[in-house]
Amino acid sequence: MDKLVVTIGGLSVLSFIYWFFFGKSKDEIVEVKDNIDVIVDGGYKPAAIKIKKGKTATLRIKRLDTNSCLEEIIIPDFKVKEYLPLNKEVEIKISPNKNGEFNFHCGMNMYHGKIIVE
């Protein structure tokens, strides 16, 4: 009986983990005109940012999360690595000149976002 309960319970937890991490709806894509506020709190909000090719966009990034994992933002394709002081806005200017999706992430590569250039 115990085994049955544990097995059913275990499978339910497994399904929950799968749904929780892999079943999330896609990030809402936010298009940038000139600048955009990005809040860092348990991830990046918004996490999908659309920028027009050839335009310069300013990301105004503010970290509200005390988690030290999020203290750095890295946008490798644009060679950006910035330290984000807590509750202080940091401006990052981006001028993409090619189309594509460019990921950004925290210092440890645990939290992700992307810049879509069209």
Place this chain on the structure above:
Amino acid sequence: MSNNNQASQKLSFPIIGMHCASCARLIERQLVRTPGVLSAAVNYGSETASVEYTSDVKEEDLAKAVEGAGYRAILDQRTKDRGQRTSDEIKEEAKKKEIKELKLKVIVSSILSVLIFAGSFPEWITFVPKILSNNIVLFILATPVQFWAGWQFYLATRSGLKNRTASMDTLIAIGTSAAYGYSVWSMIFGGDKYFDTAVIIITLILLGRYLEARAKLHTSDAIRKLLALQAKTARVIRGSTEVDIPIEEVKVGDIIRVRPGEKIPVDGVITEGVSSIDESMVTGESIPVDKTVGNSVIGATINKSGTFLFKATKIGSDTMLARVVKMVAEAQSSKAPIQRLADVVSSYFVPIVLILAVLTFVIWFDFSPISSEAFKHAFTNMVAVLIIACPCALGLATPTAIMVGTGKGAEHGILIKDAESLEIANKIKTIVFDKTGTLTEGKPTVTDVISSQKLNVKSQKLLQLAASLEQGSEHSLAETIIKKTHSLKLKTQKVTNFKAIHGMGIEGEIEGKKYIFGNRALMDKEKINYKNQESRIMNLEEEGKTVMLLALRQAQGKLLGIIAVADTLKASAKDAVAMLQKRKIDVWMVTGDNERTAKAIAREAGINNVLAGVLPNEKASKVNELRIKNNVLSNWDNSKFIKHNTEPVIAFVGDGINDAPALAAADVGIAMGSGTDIAMESAGITLLNRDLNSVVSAIELSKKTLNVIKQNLFWAFGYNIVLIPVAMGVLYPFFGWLLNPAIAAFAMAASSISVVGNSLRLKSVRL
């Protein structure tokens, strides 16, 4: 007197734009007129204003007053010094604070862990007072470790779960909470207790974090060291006096004095004096360079012997040092292609580990060989799986190595633009050197002046004519001939109708006569007969000299004479070429010289492959041609099946602006010695010195860095692939082995530290 009851403040700040003492009076008057200003004194010599004012005066008012008089007050600089810090400074402070906090947590939780461990195993440690084994005491001792020292794991878990993502903190929080929570349950209702497991895991992981944070501080040492090179002040000439001003206030055009042993504050050109300058800190060049009037000097280098004056040409973010720092910082934030796999894996890692942990629990509970121990096995193995998984090592493997590697390069004057260039430099199969200025010193000298015997034109006259024609030319050889003429104290003549004929030479009129000066192609084009000099020309070319012919251009054109110019091979060329060939790299030389001259130089350098007679604008297409040729060969070698991934990597080494297209066309562009913006931008690697061995060093650095990355990735992947199944208990059926969660914590902490430590090993690499 009237203001005794009102608090007054004093402030000193620099002022820019004063030309004379009366400017100072003007600013003083303007400042005193500002309501609230009690007194103002402006010192023309030190270019500063000292103002006393009441508290209701704002700094902006003072700045406005100075601006109203037509000058500028540097108030923002002062405020920066007082309170505002750059984000790097904030980061450094935050890091130091974090390390201090971690240290305290590690010490406190270590002490508590030892007590809890001793209390949990009274049968092993018999001398411990009985009270430590009391459940309530264990609970009291464990709680601060779980919720004070381990609070950061909960915070990180919360922020991850809000975003439906998880990090390794999630694993630790869940693992230790399970151990702690179950122990509390057992304390009340009876059962096994795992307080020791929870606290030892937290202590070890915090210890790992502490050591890792300290080691990581050193991965960015290179930039800190570069910034520390900067001089703090500059001794600027103001009228008849000299004043020391902060380096931030130096303007372009300022004349600055540098005395022996001092650092040169900014980039500029020497206007008076001679000296020997140690540029090793920026260029990696070990021998001091002699400099005189007209030579450029680099900020942050050290003046060894003489005193000199120089004119500032580049300040602030435009200086060579600032550009180097920027480039290194950018390279360190770029991503190496090899990291992509680690990225993909780490994005799925934590959820998969959570799934594996649940599976471990269920399987052990259902199929444990000893049913009475089923729960214990299931529980400890699940905790071990959660704890041993280490996505951190995967995340740290590449970036830490890139950071240390690029920093190491910068110390030796090897600037790497991005991680990708560093990664592919290791795979170079073909390397093309530009001849002039790269393989050779780029300082050609006139070696032979031979006049055509029939006409018997004096060699001095020949030189004079050639130099006169060359006055309008931008060709590198023009300067050589003009210099030679000056050294013989010959005067150049006026030239009209000057025209440069691309890839051939020049033409122009002197005293009504038309002359042409250039290579054989030009003579052929103008139908000048030079055949009777052919053997002589050939002999000169065999010696590696560049031969130019001077002729009178008329109905029956006549050859007047020959001027031969030679450039000396760099001392390092032969060694560097031999070392590259030893690495099985195909070495090529490209030059505009004709084949015979080119081959002679190539022979001297030990190069077998020569691309001669290449015009400057053709270099890029030659690089592409070589690539296609090599590609065909290598594809053929590989039975024509494998394509892009086996493409042999081609590198181009050049020095000048005209090499920029070729630098960009190559897979790895290596710009040498120049530090010109265009060359630096087009090149993947910039060598700040002129030593050809640096090319070999750059490739060596790439190889070593890549090796470290591979070791790190192998270790990080291998660690997780091997130890997660061990923690799940796969070895139990064969050997009866299970992994204690505390040992799992130790292994997990050690894996991150070992990756950072392995990357730091690059610091001691010899280049």
